[in-house]
Amino acid sequence: LPAPDKIHKACLKTGVFLYDWAWSTTLRPRFNHLNDLKGYQRKGDNVTQGKPDWHEAIDLYTPSPFGDQEGTDQVLSGHNKFPPRPVNFRSVVENWVDRMCSLGLVVMRATTMGLGLDSNQTKNLLDQVWNSFWVLQCIGYPPLPSTHDGVSCGAHKDYGCFTFLHADSTRGSLQVYVAREEGGHGQEPDCHWIEANPVEGAFVVNIGEMWETWTNRLYKATLHRVIYKSDNDRV
Template sequence: LPLIDISPFLTWKASPDSRAHIAAHLAAACRTHGAFYLTGHGIPRATTSHLLSLARRFFLENSPAEKAQIARQAPGAGDEDGVRGYQARGGDVVGRRRSWREVVDVYREGGGGAADGLLEGRERWPERHEEMREAVEGYVGRVRGVGRAVVRAMGVALGLGVGVGVLEGGTEGAWVLRLVGYPSLPEEGEENGEDEKEGDGDDGEQYSCDAHTDYGCVTLLLADATAAALQVQLKDGTWIDANPIDDAYIVTIGDIMERWTNGVWQSTTHRVIHRGDTYRVNVPFFFEPALDAVIRPLDACIKASGEPPKYGKIVYRDHLFAKMKGNF
């Protein structure tokens, strides 16, 4: 995958030429690969390493009963909203299969506005892991700035002549952070026990997370050093390993960016097949539009595509809620 240094978009002192140079490389990466490695983000390695370590400790040092204390609950009394908190292995279906992973989901608070209470709650944190809460909140403050820099660069790459406002849908964009733990897949033919439920694939293949695209704007993936797990599908249909690079994010394009660009940039299909001996941990950060943002193909992108609008108008909130209900 291409390597993009985003640092010229993190400071107002950078020259227009340096930004134009990066934007050109970014445009090529998004057009041809739909994914790239991101360097120059300015987040200290100590910060990212600490967060990955805390996630690993939570998944490996807590019993199922302890994890269940912050398990995702259906919307109802109190702060339950159906999407925040812990989800055990097999709890979500991606593609045609239940995922072989466990997850803690953190969403920006502020009210989702769904009639059924979806996304109206507050975060769920483990009582004896206050350090994890502090680390997540501090990290979000930093990585949101990186997300803004990326979409600023994308705006230049698309020739929009605008800042973050258009591609984020407003300065108060939504976001989602996931702490994800991947145990090694069982050996071929090994019984999955209670995890073999309706929704598993029937072709005999095993995936930690089946092939999918992310349904938002841009995903910034912080991953541990595990290789030969994450795979990205190229435009010709072939799959390549997206192995971690030291001190770099793996960035993928989501469905909303494909809509904005009228298909000039296509959302990135990816999957996880983790057969290594280690317990893999990653922290994807989903940088999203504002919930009330109206998403439609942008005029400049319609012109660049040379085709009529491929997508109708949607409100991001409606798109997000439909995906949440389908996945969980």
């Protein structure tokens, strides 16, 4: 793990940083559309800033023992729906989720060190998020049609604490909005979009709005978007 002070500076500057990790997987299953938020997401189902996004996904959330009964309308209730193929998809995903939840606690502990929290404050925070709510999306970006406006996923901020993004090797897709330099005399920093290209054996980690709120906006949530123009599919 990078030194806590390096993570601290990265969070303050851009809200996004890279975390080393060795495991890579690419999953692109297909199964029927489901009429709730868990399961398969068709192209255009996800809407950002009033425009449909050009990607498809499998959306998984923290399982709940409630809401599997017929006729229930509780949002995000019940268990996840897994595709029948590949046959090991569920076991791989559940193993991945366990690792990501553990990684989230490690990164959160490191950021508390960067913030200067003492051991009791850190313990109190980690106790509250030990069994936290999680979201996993397996997203596929097909090539944009010529009639599309050119944005695969519109500019947005994630709502949680941290998002761990593990993409394939395609470059020139994910973009992050950062300050070029600090503004003077009360002026806002000059901001622009930069590419956050994948690094082999690493994650891109976004800061979410929950962590921004908990740090009283000391750490800024990452504004990001995807503009994918290549001819092949991207995961």
